[in-house]
Each structure stands twice: as C-alpha cells, then as structure tokens.
Amino acid sequence: MARIFIIGNGISGVTxxxxxxxxxxxxxxxxxxxxxxxxxxxxxxxxYMGHMRFKDIKPYEDGFWKKNRIELLHDxxxxxxxxxxxxxxxxxxxxxxxxxxxxxxxxxxKMGWPGQDLQGxxxxxxxxxxxxxxxxxxxxxxxxxxxxxxxxxxxxEMFHSRHIPVTLVVREKEYWYxxxxxxxxxxxxxxxxEHNIDLKLNCELTEILDNGQGEAAGVVLSNxxxxxxxxxxxxxxxxxxxxxxxxxxxxxxxxxxxxxxxETNIADVYAIGDCAQLRHALSGRxxxxxxxxxxxxxxETVAYNICKEPVSYNPGIWFNSAKFLDIEYQxxxxxxxxxxxxxxSFYWEHTDGKKSIRLVFNIETSEILxxxxxxxxxxxxxxxxxxxxxxxxxDVVQNIRLxxxxxxxxxxxxxxxxxxxxxxxxxxxxxxxxxxxxxVFKFLTQK
Amino acid sequence: MMNHSNIIRSKSLIRSKFQVILIxxxxxxxxxxxxxxxxxxxVSFGLLVSLLLGISLIIIYxxxxxxxxxxxxxxxxxxxxxxxxxxxxxxxxxxxxLTCFYILLYWFPHILGLSTSGNxxxxxxxxxxxxxxxxxxxxxxxxxxTLYTLAIILFGIKFIWKYxxxxxxxxxxxxxxxxxxxxxxxLPEFMLRLNLPFNDFKNMWxxxxxxxxxxHLEELMHAGNIGWFxxxxxxxxxxxxxxxxxxxxxxxxxxxxxxxxxxxxxTAGDSFRHLSDKxxxxxxxERYLIYSVLLISVIMTVGVLYSYKTGVNTLLGxxxxxxxxxxxxxxxxxxxxxxxxGFYPLLGSRVWCRFGCPMAAILGIQQKFFSRFRITTNGGxxxxxxxxxTYCEMGIDVRAYAQRGxxxxxxxCVGCGICAAVCPRGVLRLENGSADISTRTTQLKTIxxxxxxxxxxx
Numbered sequence: 001m002a003r004i005f006i007i008g009n010g011i012s013g014v015t016x017x018x019x020x021x022x023x024x025x026x027x028x029x030x031x032x033x034x035x036x037x038x039x040x041x042x043x044x045x046x047x048y049m050g051h052m053r054f055k056d057i058k059p060y061e062d063g064f065w066k067k068n069r070i071e072l073l074h075d076x077x078x079x080x081x082x083x084x085x086x087x088x089x090x091x092x093x094x095x096x097x098x099x100x101x102x103x104x105x106x107x108x109x110k111m112g113w114p115g116q117d118l119q120g121x122x123x124x125x126x127x128x129x130x131x132x133x134x135x136x137x138x139x140x141x142x143x144x145x146x147x148x149x150x151x152x153x154x155x156x157e158m159f160h161s162r163h164i165p166v167t168l169v170v171r172e173k174e175y176w177y178x179x180x181x182x183x184x185x186x187x188x189x190x191x192x193x194e195h196n197i198d199l200k201l202n203c204e205l206t207e208i209l210d211n212g213q214g215e216a217a218g219v220v221l222s223n224x225x226x227x228x229x230x231x232x233x234x235x236x237x238x239x240x241x242x243x244x245x246x247x248x249x250x251x252x253x254x255x256x257x258x259x260x261x262x263e264t265n266i267a268d269v270y271a272i273g274d275c276a277q278l279r280h281a282l283s284g285r286x287x288x289x290x291x292x293x294x295x296x297x298x299x300e301t302v303a304y305n306i307c308k309e310p311v312s313y314n315p316g317i318w319f320n321s322a323k324f325l326d327i328e329y330q331x332x333x334x335x336x337x338x339x340x341x342x343x344x345s346f347y348w349e350h351t352d353g354k355k356s357i358r359l360v361f362n363i364e365t366s367e368i369l370x371x372x373x374x375x376x377x378x379x380x381x382x383x384x385x386x387x388x389x390x391x392x393x394x395d396v397v398q399n400i401r402l403x404x405x406x407x408x409x410x411x412x413x414x415x416x417x418x419x420x421x422x423x424x425x426x427x428x429x430x431x432x433x434x435x436x437x438x439x440v441f442k443f444l445t446q447k
Numbered sequence: 448m449m450n451h452s453n454i455i456r457s458k459s460l461i462r463s464k465f466q467v468i469l470i471x472x473x474x475x476x477x478x479x480x481x482x483x484x485x486x487x488x489x490v491s492f493g494l495l496v497s498l499l500l501g502i503s504l505i506i507i508y509x510x511x512x513x514x515x516x517x518x519x520x521x522x523x524x525x526x527x528x529x530x531x532x533x534x535x536x537x538x539x540x541x542x543x544x545l546t547c548f549y550i551l552l553y554w555f556p557h558i559l560g561l562s563t564s565g566n567x568x569x570x571x572x573x574x575x576x577x578x579x580x581x582x583x584x585x586x587x588x589x590x591x592x593t594l595y596t597l598a599i600i601l602f603g604i605k606f607i608w609k610y611x612x613x614x615x616x617x618x619x620x621x622x623x624x625x626x627x628x629x630x631x632x633x634l635p636e637f638m639l640r641l642n643l644p645f646n647d648f649k650n651m652w653x654x655x656x657x658x659x660x661x662x663h664l665e666e667l668m669h670a671g672n673i674g675w676f677x678x679x680x681x682x683x684x685x686x687x688x689x690x691x692x693x694x695x696x697x698x699x700x701x702x703x704x705x706x707x708x709x710x711x712x713x714t715a716g717d718s719f720r721h722l723s724d725k726x727x728x729x730x731x732x733e734r735y736l737i738y739s740v741l742l743i744s745v746i747m748t749v750g751v752l753y754s755y756k757t758g759v760n761t762l763l764g765x766x767x768x769x770x771x772x773x774x775x776x777x778x779x780x781x782x783x784x785x786x787x788x789g790f791y792p793l794l795g796s797r798v799w800c801r802f803g804c805p806m807a808a809i810l811g812i813q814q815k816f817f818s819r820f821r822i823t824t825n826g827g828x829x830x831x832x833x834x835x836x837t838y839c840e841m842g843i844d845v846r847a848y849a850q851r852g853x854x855x856x857x858x859x860c861v862g863c864g865i866c867a868a869v870c871p872r873g874v875l876r877l878e879n880g881s882a883d884i885s886t887r888t889t890q891l892k893t894i895x896x897x898x899x900x901x902x903x904x905x
Contacts, residue, residue: 011831043832050525050533051869056837059846061726098458161524194518292830321828323871326612327519330828330873378866380826405825405876407867409614437880 002098003027004306005087006392007077011292012273013037013103015299017070023307026099028069031089035127037062038367041233042292044130045154050138078249078434082249082266099268099306101255102245103299104273106238106290114172115208120158120216121232124158133158133231140164142228144207144219147235148175150322153188155233156197160266167198168203169192169205175324179337183347184356184374188324195325200225208232238290240275247277255288260312262302270305284318285336287422291320317384327354332383333361335368343369346393346424348417350375357400361393368396376413377405381444397421401435402443487542492575497591503601506634510605519612521869523838531792532718538792546700546789553780556587581640589636595711596632615864615877616848618874619703623710631707646668646677649705651684653744654806656779657876660771661755684718690813696879697820698810699862706806708799711788712840713863720865724793729842733802733859740778741808747774778803797840801859811858819879821863821887822855824848833865856888 004020006013017028030038043057065072079088080100087095108123110116113333120136122129133155143159145152148170159166172178172184175192192199204222211217218228241256251257252263255277262270273295274288281287295314304311321330335358339345344363348358355375361368367390371383382403386396400414418431434443514522531537551558560568568586573593577585610616632701639645644666652658658681667674674805692700702709712720723729725813748768754760760768787799800807814820830854835845841859845866848855857876867875880887 039829040833042830043834046832046834049523050528051523052833052837053527055724057833059831059833059850191518293827319827321830321872326518326875328871377825377876380828384826405873407613407615407864408877409618411614437878438882441880441882 001025002306003025003096004029004099004101005095005097006030007087008103008105008273008275009038009040009072009368010041010103010273011288012105012295012299013101013294016101016103016272016302017062018068019303020301021070022309023303024083026307027071029073029095031069031073031075031159032076033090035076036072036074037065039127041125042086044124044127044156047141048130048158049134050119069241073177078244078252079366080245080248082269083171085268090163091424097268100270101302101306102264102269102271102275102277103273103295107241107243108234109203109237109239109396110208110234111236113208115210115216116230118208118210118216118232119146119214120207122229123233123234123238125156127240133233136231137162137164142167142227142229143231143233144169144227145233145235146219147233147237148172148177149179149235149237150176152233152235153192153324155235156192157195159231160195161350165198167200167229167331168192169200169203169221171202171204171243173202175199175201177337181339181345181347181358181372183349183360184329184372185337187353187356191325191327194306211385238274240277240288242275261305261310262298263305263311270302272302278313282313282315282365285315287293289315293319317387319380319384327375328373328377330373330376330378331371332378333360333368333387345372346397348420350413350416355413359393359396365390366393368393372418373404378403379405379440383441385444394427397427398429399434399443400433401432402440404435449795478540480756484792491742492579493664495572495575499597503597506601507604510608513605514608514611522609523869524702526718526721531896532721534722534793536808538719542790542792545791548629549780549785549789550586553784554797559587559590561587583639592632593637595707596627597714599627599707599710602717603710606714606717610868611764613868616632616868619864620714622704625715626705627707627710643673644677647707648680649805650678650707651681652690653741653748653809654706654708654804655681656747656774656805659752659755664755690817693810693820694818697818697860697862697877698807698814699820699864701810702800702807702861704862704895708783708787708804709797709861711876712791712800716791716840719791719796719797721837722793723797723840723842725836725839725842725844728843730844733842736802737808737811737859740803741805742780743774744778744805745770749888758870783825795840795842796840797861801841807859807861814860815856817856819881819884820856821878821880822848822860822866823876823878824852824854825872827878828872830872832871834869834871835875838865838869840865845875853889854887 004026005416006017006028009030017030020026020028026318037058038060039054040057040059043052047054047057047255048053070084073089075093076090077087078090087097089095108125115121120132122132124130124133137159138161142165142327144167146169148168152168153175156166156168175188177185189199189201200221205219206222207220208216209218209220216232217228218226219232220226238335240250242256245252245256249266250269255275256264256271257279258264258271258276259279262272263277264271274290276288276298278287294315298313299311301311317333319332320330323329335345338362342363343360345358345360347356347358356373357376359368359373360370360372368386370387371378379402382391397418400417414431418429422429465564476784486781527533531541537755542696556570560570565571566574566584570587571588573585573590577583577589603620606620607617607837626649631647635647647655657663664678667678670677689701703713734785747770750762750765751771753762754767760766782803783799785884787803790798829849831846835849839845840863841861843860844854845855845858862877864877865875
C-alpha cells in the first residue's frame, strides 16, 4: 500500500483520486489551497448569476470523501523535495509520498499591462476570482472584459446578468476569430450586440488606470479610447500554474513535461490536467489542453498507470462545446478557422441567424473531417463514428438525422439543410428518414 | 452622459420597480374585494368574471415584462438570490398564505363562507359561476377547482413565454393546460349539470383513491351505460392504457403531460423547482415514503373492496372505514395539498409527486423496469456544472449520471425535460428506444480511455 499525494483538487486530481480508489487500497491525499472541497470550475459563472449556490456546484456531498477514504488537506504546498520524496506545506507540515501527482491547474495570463495587479482586476479561474468579482460588483458602473475567448464571453454574461454595463474588448475582427470560422464568429458577434453588450473589435488593452487607492478605475485602449470602469476582467487565456516548481529538478517548458504515460522526468512523479505538457503532442491536438474532459481522461489514465499497467493517454477525436450567451456550440473533429485546400466545408445557416451546421471535408477523398454546430445539438457517438470511419460527405448529409440531439419536436431544419447542400454541390441527395434511437443503435453497432 | 447599455439598464430597473408596484396594487385591490365579499352579499357574475379577468391580466402582463423583451433562452438569472425564489421573506410569506388557504379549504370551509343555508364570503363569490355551470351553489371544491385551473392556465402562459425556444416545453405545457381545463374542470362540471356522476377521465386509481370506494362503485353502476363506461374506462386506465403508454414513453406521458398535480407543479411551481432536496438522505426518505404510501393505499383499497363485497367492516383487525378516512385525511389532504402545494416556495414544486404520490410510484416501477424511456447522455460533453441537478424538480442528481456518461433511468423522473433544457452543453436528451432496453441503465457512453484499457486487461 503506497502513500499517494495529489496536489490540486480540480477535475484532474479528483478524477485521479476516485479512480485510484476504485482500483486500489492506497492511501490517497488531495492537497488544495483553493477550496476545502472539489467544485466544478466550469460552473462558477452560474453561482455569480444566481442560477446555483456554491454548494450546488460541488458534485459530491462533503461526506463522500471520508466514505471513500480520500483525505483532503486545505493547505498550500510550498516546496517539494524530489530526492527524499517529501512535501513541505505552508502550515509547516512535512509529508512523505511514495507517488506524487501534480494537478495544479492554470493561472490566467497577464501580458504585462500597467495596472494588471490592481484590486478589481482578475481572470475567471479560481474561486478567489469569483469572490473578487462579487466584491466589486456592488456599485459597479461598468466592467471591461479583455479577451475574445470562451471565458471572456462568460464574464461578460455574468456582469450583464446583473445589469452591469459591460464592454468586451477583442483583438480580432470578430469574436473568437482565431478559432471559429468567419460565419460562426460573425454570428456570435451579432448575438453579443443583441444582448446590448458593448463589443469592441480590433481593439486591445493598453493600460489599466488606478483610482489612487490601488483599485481599477478605467482602461485605456489601443485606439486611444479611455473607458471608466470599476472592474477589469483579464481573459486572454491561461497558462500552467507551475511557478513554484521552476528551478527544481522537474523538467518544465510552458507546462510540466510528461510522456504519453503522463510520467515526468522524475520517477514516481506524474503531472495531469492543465499543468501538464505532452512532450510529443498527439496528432491533431495541442501539447497543453486546458479542457475539462481532457483533465478527466488524464486523471483516469494516471490512475491506471499507478494501480494497474501502463496505459497511454489517448483522448481520441477532438471535441468540445461551449455556450455563447444563448447560443450553444459543439465541435467534433477537425474544424480550422481558415479552411483552405485540400479542405473545404459546407456551411448552412438557419434564417434566424442563430443556428448553423458546418461540415468540413477533404476535397480529394470527400471524407468527412469535422462538424461545427451553433444552436444545434449533435450526437457525439454518431459524429465520432462518421469521422473515424472516414465516411463520405454525401453519406453523412443523407443520414444527417442520425446525429440530431435536439429535444423532441424541434423544427425540422434538415430539409432546408439538404436542399441547400444539393444546390451548392450540385447533388440529388434524398434525406434518409431514419432518425429514431433504434436507428442510431443500429448505425453505431454495425461493423 | 448615458450610453446605450446604461439606458437599457435603467429601463430594466424602472420596469422591475414598476412590476412590484403594479403587483402590489393589484393584489391589494383583490384582497379588498375578497374582504368585501366576506362581509357583504354584493356578488354578481359580472363582478366575479371581471375579478378573475383582472387577476389574469396582471399575471399575463407580469410574464410579458419578465420575458417578452429578452432574447429566447434560459432565464435563471437571480433565481437563488431572489426573495421569492431563493427561500427569502417573500417565499415564507407565500408559503404561510398558501398553507393557511389549504387548511381552511380542507377542514374549515365554513370560514371561507360555505354554508347549506346560502354561501357567503369567497365561496359565495363563486356561486354565480357555479350556477352557470351546473345550476348549483358553489362548493369549496368548485372554488378550488376554478382557481387551480386558472393558475395552470396563467402560469402555463408564463412558462410558455419563458421556454418559448423549446418546442418540447411548449407542447407539454399546452397539453397540461388542455387536460386540466377540459378533463379535470369543464367536463366533470357539465356532467354534474346533466345529473351524471362526477368523473375526471384522465385521473386514475390510486391517485384517485376513492375509485374503489363502495359509494363510488355504486354511483357508477347506477348511472346506466355511461356509468359502466366510466368504470371500465377507469379499470382500463389502470391495467391497460397506463402500462402501455409508460412502456412507450416513460411515465412522463402522465406526470408532466396530463396530470393535474404535475400540471400545477410545472406551471405555478416552475419558479420553485430548484428548491428540491438533492441529498442522498432525501433520496432515501423518498424511497421509504413513496412506497409506504403505495402499500397503504393498496391495503386500504383491498380493505374497502372486501368490505363492499362482504359487508364486513374489518379486515385482519383493521377497520376499513377508519383506514380510508385516515388515508384521506393524512395522504389525500395533508400531504398532497398542504405540504404538496402549500410548501412550494420552501420545498419545491414536486414534494407530493416525489415523496407521496402512489400513482407516481406505480408508474415509476414500470418506468424503471419495463420502459423504452431514458435520458441519454451525449458522449463526453458533460462539464459537471450541475444545472441539470439543480433544476430537477424531483431532486434527481442528474449530474452524477451525466458526468459518468451513463443514461438516466430513474423511477422518479417525470420527464419534464428541464434538465436537457438548462444544460449549457447539449448533453441530455429524453429518448425512447427498445433496442437496448435491458442495458439502458448500465451503458457507459463517455469516451473513456481507461474503459479501453479495461477491455485489454479483461
């Protein structure tokens, strides 16, 4: 029986702990300085907006940990001795580990702007960020959010939900323009305007102004504009939280370097989740992916590596999802923002301007490569099967109903979808009527 | 200088203040008129109709100000911080008012004005309407039925406004409004007018716990062909129609498309759905309570039938008449009415359905073991946010299943579809399918790398 310590109680660390417990009888301790219990970081915005209470975003009741013999330490690790295998905590405690899992997560990027460390300036990652937002939301005349990515729009929605005027500053010419293809990016920009959020495109932050008491009072933008505000959200991405591991024997780059078994260069030390950087990126994926489900998969993988036999980390075909105010977004497979030869795509948009389907394919082989969906839900397994089987584009279009995952009775937009496809690609595809769950099973189980 | 979003903001603040003032004035006038009715005989059909219309317009206008000017989508901002929806002062006041109303209604209707020598007060107020329907003065149940139906219609409209982007919610709400208005309210009243037995064709035993009572059976059997039809229909509902529909669609066909209790919970109770307790403790309590109620209702019914057949009033030493009386008092009135609805603002909207309804218990067993219904989890898209669990009025921890990539098959699920609606990642879908009927609870659908590894190991 080994003593296993996990630093970080986010989704990666907690998943690792749960799976180690399933597979073994080891002593497990999770150390976190952020919160006493695991909570869903992805749901912090809903606490601020009053959709849920903090206790509602804790996926397990507090008694769960004791029942599963997972010890929780609400403390901060200030030093690691890799040779003697020991941890030093802020409280002075010194602990010996047999195996160590680093799951320290991320910290929001700061690009060296003047005023970036003032009070009333934060990202949205930690529980403490939420507390700061809450504190500065009282009597807030305006919030300025810098960054046109997933967290930026969440923060904008949060302030907007409390009727606090919001300015969203985006460097690109449309929202999330470096990830979304142009039509989808334009759709979201329109939707942001529809919510009366002040969207400033082609614009960057130059400086955050001080009110004289160490608090944010306004921003200066690259176009020279000055905006008064009481809060500045910095949401220009995150980076691995590894500052306290720099200058140790642990090999790091932007993140902690790990092999495909998630082992670091030091024996019995693993790194998972946002803080881990794969030495060799998997095909079609980045070496660091700060994503909920990859954290979960890494947690499972590391548990198998410790308790059973070596398993390589393999997150499979890329997928992701988000929600931009009221528009849901799903992506499966390969969908670049600039689609160029040998790739092409078919894009269909609903007349309401809030729903779209994009199919990315290879021009030469006509095989399907990816799905990009706005305001429409598709079935993960079906899309994944089409992609992994290199299904032809026409075949996918014909059977598109198999992928539908919207609630029952939703409008049948597929007729317009196929008509538009036939017109654009000069085809005579007739929609396959199969769309029930039994049809889906039949499709998924056929070899 | 005010810019665009500042103007929007102040407009919305003015609007919300305006709402509060309007509602206060409206309720004040209503209360005044009701007090007036309490002490005078000043009632007329016109006054009653204009009153009910007034209430309707206020609620519809209120719904409009809440949702009409916002883009389509989920509207849960401030639900937990609001005083009415977040168990604040308003919630307690409303809870006490509703509870008092139920206590008066069930046990002290004379305080509400019920009298054999001519109704007064609130009940007298409804006399003209009752005369219009069936040539009889109003009973406390007529008053209750009218207000109940009105609540489902009006808050149904509010619900439709709120979820207008979601066609499942739209159709479901139109359905509960229809069944309440036509089947539970209008049809039985007209039948009384025609001197036929009171009958709600969509209701069935054991929710309708008097179905097998001797007086009810006698009444049906002495009402000619229509009575016999009602009796056979009632039996068919229990043994044929409901099991088939539950096999095909899950118990949602009844609990959130047809049932009156469910109808009120989904419409008037929608603002309180998140208050349901999600703890494991509550789940344990639920399982003990609901199956106990089912067991007691079965024993009571067997006893009542035995007494009817043999004329003997005791079965195994239990007085069947007393048992029936106490069942009616504790389960039929106190549980389903006082706690079930009176405590909406404190315990959530489906307390009766979840902890007490024996009908829900039976349909739940069918749903769990012989149904094509499940809520499908969409691969690995769950981000564990917890909106699904929070807004589950039945207190099901939907997230616990979704984050494991497991389909949700729970006896208690009424298939309202709100978990799927509030999910920000498109993870959940209510579906029916027979192909995997035996494994629909066990499949893990997440793309688990370690599941592959497990397969290798095995």
